[in-house]
Amino acid sequence: MMNLPKNIQQPLSLIYLDANATTQVLPQAASAALSTMETLFGNPSSSHISGLQAKQIVDKTRQQAKRIVGAAEGKIIFTSGATEGIQTAILSALVNVKKTLNKSLNNKSYSLLYGATEHKAVPESLKHWNKILEINAEIKAIPVDEKGQLDMAFIAKEVPNALMVCTMAVNNETGVYQDISLLDQTIRTNNPNVAWMVDCVQALGKTDLVLAQTSIDYAPFSGHKLYAPKGIGFMYVKEKAPFTAFIAGGGQESGLRSGTENLPGLAALSEIFSMLLGESEASFTPIKTLHLYRQQLVSALTQAFPEITFNHSFENSVATTLNFAIPGFSSKEIMDLFDAANIRVSSGSACSSKVTRSFVLDAMGLPAWQSESAIRMSFGPAMTQTEIDIACSRIVSAAQALVQSCLTLDKKNIDTQTMNTSSTTNKTELDGLVQFKAGGSCSWLYVDKKTRSAVFIDPLSEVSERLQTLLTCRGLNLVAVIDTHGHADHKSCRNGIAKKFLAEQQTEYLGWPAGAQTTTIHGQTFQYLILGDKWLIKVATPGHTDDSMSLLLCDPVTDSAEKLQVHYAFCGDLILMDSIGRSNFSTSSAPAMYSSLKLMKSLIGNNSLICPSHDYHNEFTTCLETEMKRNSLLRQVINSEIDIEEFTSKKIKMDKDIINESGSEIMCGALIGACQKVVVREYDSASLTKAVKKSSDMKLIDIREPHEYALQHDEKFTSNVPLTRLVQFVKEQQQNKEQEFVLVCRSGGRSQLAAQALARLGFENVGHLKGGYALHQY
Incomplete structure (x- = not known):
């Protein structure tokens, strides 16, 4: 077993740096939601006093939202989140152009334009409604340059025949922001009437928005990206922009979005809005300070990983997002390392269930290794100096574990002549x-x-x-x-x-x-x-x-x-x-x-x-x-x-x-089909605790890599057999196949693979902890 880095203590507090995926609900927002569920639970559509009290929350939150995004005479419609807002915007625009196309006798070729680095919800929704409404327009991705900026020349050329344009204010993977004013000018100079949607999810609380001063028709937002609960969001709709209700029913939201309002979510969102507007005792960190936080993280990452490559320019990205790659390491390896240090980051976009290449970085033309190894580190405006200090210390300590594991070199101690x-x-x-x-x-x-x-x-x-x-x-x-x-x-x-x-x-x-x-x-x-x-x-x-x-x-x-x-x-x-x-x-x-x-x-x-x-x-x-x-x-x-x-x-x-x-x-082997998986015993925390008490001979083995094990592990799992050395372990235990082994890893994936391999080779009593450390504190 490797010695623990001096700066790492057990247990480690959580450092959450994946705010672009979702955020924790702030205490003030959670308290407002709970209070609403307990005392102001009336239906806003009801005309009695409880209903009127509930409606007051809806109206207050709507007015706050209008002020925050600069909606002026535009509408604010509450939704379940950004995806619903995207669907509503695209459906509204395409239903309207469908009417126009039906009256037109020309045979023009039309297109639907979206940014190549757009969230997948946008192109997938365009494809879906384009097919459902039988518009059959060509769906085209607007290219971006190496800095993630949309190609204005392409837009100018293509937009005259476009039925809709979809862009985003801030990219969720890189934090790159677009020049909305330049986009506005380019789009409207070449097509004054085309519907334009801007995904503003990552912009809320990180940039200033005055939507009424633009020609943007639709702008979806999501609450859970800014400390409100999941399941609440809103969208801006410009005055006189075409609109078709995505959800019909009881006529709530003035008939624009039916369904009983999510009152607890709205109450929580109102608290967040109060903080943004300076109307609360609590406040968010100023953007200037957020830039200092980012620079502090950059310094720590550069100290920890001197060969680090940042995948975006800081000049055109918001302060709260860092996207980087470390040569020689996959995104999964760095995620596993940071998870062991109790730091939460993601690989590219967390909206995909698999760790794969980043289509955003691919669209920017970055080398394949950067796309495959991309790590996104993001935080929100509620981040504090104390949390940043701890995060930076933890990052350096995590990197030191790699040195001890001989996956990186401490170059100060290398004799280059003798190697x-x-x-x-x-x-x-x-x-x-x-x-x-x-x-x-x-x-x-x-x-x-x-x-x-x-x-x-x-x-x-x-x-x-x-x-x-x-x-x-x-x-x-x-x-x-x-x-x-x-x-x-x-x-x-x-x-x-x-x-x-x-x-x-x-x-x-x-x-x-x-x-x-x-x-x-x-x-x-x-x-x-x-x-x-x-x-x-x-x-x-x-x-x-x-x-x-x-x-x-x-x-x-x-x-x-x-x-x-x-x-x-x-x-x-x-x-x-x-x-x-x-x-x-x-x-x-x-x-x-x-x-x-x-x-x-x-x-x-x-x-x-x-x-x-x-x-x-x-x-x-x-x-x-x-x-x-x-x-x-x-x-x-x-x-x-x-x-x-x-x-x-x-x-x-x-x-x-x-x-x-x-x-x-x-394929170098004559594989006819996938290998049949071996079923192994699976434990949860309770069943494993019971099994350990029952069997004094059971051996508990942590099969993560040594640097993960060093940073954080359960003392009961006294042996460390990383997957890279599993074959050596099999050799050493050839005469001990009746021994009972239980394996554990970060999330249960590696331990299951290792357990299946051992069982396939004749180990009779092997199992693993399902869900690993992620779900259980054994």
């Missing part, structure tokens, strides 16, 4: 096998702690920097960097690593060191390298490609007639989880693959761990015994139930069913 750290104290112990993944591809690092020697197998460019950092941080001696074959689906970074760490080494093709020693096993001669008290033996295993080889990490050979004691078999794409490598490349050979499979069985036996170069279903590792239970073709080869000719025939048919690509990856 060794001056001190390795407080570093996590590293001895054995580490797995690196990028998509479905795997790289493998084996380290012998005693001799500080290491070998890197199937090097992926995505993990090159991380590997080099690890080697430097720990002062490891790289013995070799080797590819098991020439990869078709990715570019190896072997040459770059070898040039830096093995410049004098002479190698054969694919990185095997020239002049390696030889040994005889069962009458065959093999070359090997020495890694501490282990040997790494090279075995030619053609089939997937003609240059394919397998690398067997085993005990030294003392008797050529004895069975090898193989710990790990790095077999490239010969044997994959629930699959055999494809054999339909130009350099493939199914007959050769048949012979290679037979040879591998004779060398590694049934239970040696197989470490392939691909893991498409997050199974981590496997062995022949496990694979033969579910792979009938492999079983037939190993048991000599079919000959080379029959295998070749079946393999040709199997390869025809391969889906050539999975996303951007070329």
